[in-house]
Amino acid sequence: MEVAKLTDVTRVYKIGEVETRALNGVSLTIGNGEFTSLVGPSGSGKTTLLQLIGCLDQPTSGKVVIDGKETTNLNRNQRADLRKGTIGFVFQFFALIPTLTAYENAEMPLLLNGKNAAERKQRVMELLKAVDMTDRAHHRPDQLSGGQQQRVAVARALATNPKLILADEPTANLDTENGEQVMEIMKKLNKETGTTFVFATHDPRVIKYATRVVTLQDGLITNNGKASAK
Amino acid sequence: MMNYFKMAYRNLGRHRRRSILSGLALAMGTALLMFIAAFFQGEMRSSMETTLRLNSGHIQVQDADYDPDKLSVAWEYLIENPEQVAAQIEAIDQVRAATPRLFASGIVSALDESIGVQIMGIVPDSSANDPYRQLVSGEFITADDREGIVIGYPLAESLGLKVGDQLNLLVNTSEGNVDEQKFAVRGIFSTGTTAYDKGIVLLPLAKAQAFSGAGNHASIIFILLKDREQADVVAAAIQGSGYQVKTWTELNELLVLVNDFSNAYLMIINLIILGVTATVIVNTLLMSVFERTREIGILSAIGMKGRQVVTLFLAEASLLASGGITFGSLIGWALSAYFGKVGVYFGDLGISNDMLLQDRIYTYLTLESAVNLIITAFIITVLASLYPARMASRMEPVEALHGN
Numbered sequence: 001m002e003v004a005k006l007t008d009v010t011r012v013y014k015i016g017e018v019e020t021r022a023l024n025g026v027s028l029t030i031g032n033g034e035f036t037s038l039v040g041p042s043g044s045g046k047t048t049l050l051q052l053i054g055c056l057d058q059p060t061s062g063k064v065v066i067d068g069k070e071t072t073n074l075n076r077n078q079r080a081d082l083r084k085g086t087i088g089f090v091f092q093f094f095a096l097i098p099t100l101t102a103y104e105n106a107e108m109p110l111l112l113n114g115k116n117a118a119e120r121k122q123r124v125m126e127l128l129k130a131v132d133m134t135d136r137a138h139h140r141p142d143q144l145s146g147g148q149q150q151r152v153a154v155a156r157a158l159a160t161n162p163k164l165i166l167a168d169e170p171t172a173n174l175d176t177e178n179g180e181q182v183m184e185i186m187k188k189l190n191k192e193t194g195t196t197f198v199f200a201t202h203d204p205r206v207i208k209y210a211t212r213v214v215t216l217q218d219g220l221i222t223n224n225g226k227a228s229a230k
Numbered sequence: 231m232m233n234y235f236k237m238a239y240r241n242l243g244r245h246r247r248r249s250i251l252s253g254l255a256l257a258m259g260t261a262l263l264m265f266i267a268a269f270f271q272g273e274m275r276s277s278m279e280t281t282l283r284l285n286s287g288h289i290q291v292q293d294a295d296y297d298p299d300k301l302s303v304a305w306e307y308l309i310e311n312p313e314q315v316a317a318q319i320e321a322i323d324q325v326r327a328a329t330p331r332l333f334a335s336g337i338v339s340a341l342d343e344s345i346g347v348q349i350m351g352i353v354p355d356s357s358a359n360d361p362y363r364q365l366v367s368g369e370f371i372t373a374d375d376r377e378g379i380v381i382g383y384p385l386a387e388s389l390g391l392k393v394g395d396q397l398n399l400l401v402n403t404s405e406g407n408v409d410e411q412k413f414a415v416r417g418i419f420s421t422g423t424t425a426y427d428k429g430i431v432l433l434p435l436a437k438a439q440a441f442s443g444a445g446n447h448a449s450i451i452f453i454l455l456k457d458r459e460q461a462d463v464v465a466a467a468i469q470g471s472g473y474q475v476k477t478w479t480e481l482n483e484l485l486v487l488v489n490d491f492s493n494a495y496l497m498i499i500n501l502i503i504l505g506v507t508a509t510v511i512v513n514t515l516l517m518s519v520f521e522r523t524r525e526i527g528i529l530s531a532i533g534m535k536g537r538q539v540v541t542l543f544l545a546e547a548s549l550l551a552s553g554g555i556t557f558g559s560l561i562g563w564a565l566s567a568y569f570g571k572v573g574v575y576f577g578d579l580g581i582s583n584d585m586l587l588q589d590r591i592y593t594y595l596t597l598e599s600a601v602n603l604i605i606t607a608f609i610i611t612v613l614a615s616l617y618p619a620r621m622a623s624r625m626e627p628v629e630a631l632h633g634n
């Protein structure tokens with residue numbers, strides 16, 4: 001069963017008169033429960049591919065199907081709805097809302113999904129425990145280290161039990177110890193919950209955890225990889 | 231919804247000084263508007279009350295050919311047996327007081343100074359003359375006083391007169407001649423309206439009639455009602471042949487017009503000042519949108535819809551508006567209450583009898599106008615903030631995520 005399926009996807013950015021072809025007829029299928037790395041040099045199209053899978057952007061041509069839903073013709077709100085229930089994000093920069101505590105950041109997707117206070121509290125405490133952040137629940141991002149912030153971001157990404165978590169260079173701003181910690185947590189959650197993870201990275205520390213490595217170059221997939229048990 | 235306000239409150243707290251300054255701008259705007267509204271209302275109320283009380287009354291009965299601008303005491307322009315007519319009118323339920331008044335033009339002179347005045351013959355006992363009983367010194371004239379006169383304080387000041395002094399009064403008589411007599415100043419009054427007080431002297435009606443040759447006649451019957459809204463009803467009840475009956479709205483067309491337009495003036499001033507203060511709020515929110523572009527992208531990425539982003543920014547605007555308007559309303563109310571007691575002194579504004587103003591204007595703020603202003607200020611602020619809110623909601627998440 002696939003979580004994401006991209007067929008002949010092209011994404012062209014136009015700045016003034018200049019056209020940049022970020023993806024050029026890419027087809028890719030992400031299966032349920034995969035722990036996949038998208039690798040390739042800068043400008044190869046990793047982030048663009050991740051954004052298209054995450055319904056943050058729309059392809060110039062081609063078809064993107066997420067969790068069985070064709071997304072190409074969805075409007076802004078419909079895409080937001082799909083993201084809200086199906087996809088979680090972990091970004092390279094520590095993308096927490098600075099005015100909210102760790103607890104409140106992890107709670108935000110549940111609020112947007114209309115969960116009641118009791119459900120939210122139970123779920124957030126579970127998540128903070130899973131990422132070992134219970135003792136920092138009421139700290140704001142500026143009171144947390146980079147690694148701690150990224151762990152909270154992972155907790156937030158998992159809040160609504162999404163089928164798919166997309167992470168763009170999740171360890172790029174972390175030292176080795178914190179990077180390893182974050183990857184260990186994500187790997188553990190992948191195994192325990194069966195949640196699918198897709199990373200855009202060129203960090204060998206991330207690649208070594210992947211069960212599948214997809215290589216991109218100049219907007220094309222040069223190696224589709226094969227899922228392996230790790 | 232509470233969560234939006236919680237987020238909004240914390241977002242405003244990020245740049246506390248900027249938020250406070252924006253709120254203060256709105257507070258100052260609201261306070262200023264509330265004070266202006268109170269001043270306008272106080273001014274209009276004072277003008278209306280003073281003009282009706284001193285000059286026009288609620289209804290006047292005049293001879294059909296009477297022209298108030300000429301001050302003629304020729305019999306054909308006057309009402310005959312005026313005390314009898316006034317007594318009949320005073321018997322009407324809605325009438326508080328009806329009294330004859332005779333107007334003649336004259337010149338007062340004392341020492342080597344002369345000033346043109348309006349001579350008003352009155353029935354001293356009538357309650358309609360209460361405004362003139364506010365005496366600075368001396369006592370009020372009586373009906374049978376043949377040599378006494380009451381003058382206004384500014385006139386006494388100009389001529390250097392005090393109670394007991396003699397003045398010389400010239401009058402234009404009914405036959406077109408000029409007569410002259412000495413009078414003793416019995417009392418000096420002050421109605422609080424310098425422009426009016428410096429141009430009028432009071433004589434007992436009988437003396438004024440005899441002095442001007444008006445016989446048993448008066449210029450008008452001056453009528454005060456228990457409720458001025460009853461003017462049309464009472465006027466209809468006293469219509470008689472040979473007389474014209476005019477209500478206060480007919481007698482004060484300019485004043486009624488100014489009063490009607492005052493709300494429109496006030497609304498224009500409101501819109502200008504609120505427009506400026508709303509711009510400050512919009513500017514604050516726009517800066518906030520630009521600073522938080524990436525954050526908006528994150529919220530959008532985790533599923534926040536456009537209308538929820540709009541709600542978040544509107545919550546911020548509402549909090550700013552609530553704080554600023556509440557603080558401003560308190561200041562505005564305090565200013566209005568203070569100047570409602572002590573008044574704002576303007577002195578002699580030199581306004582004509584068509585629109586009299588007291589020397590000191592007392593601000594007057596009604597609950598209705600305060601509430602209207604608060605609601606208008608709130609709505610304008612929130613409406614203005616729709617622009618930055620919609621701008622934030624329309625950001626594409628992928629572009630916003632790459633913002634600052």
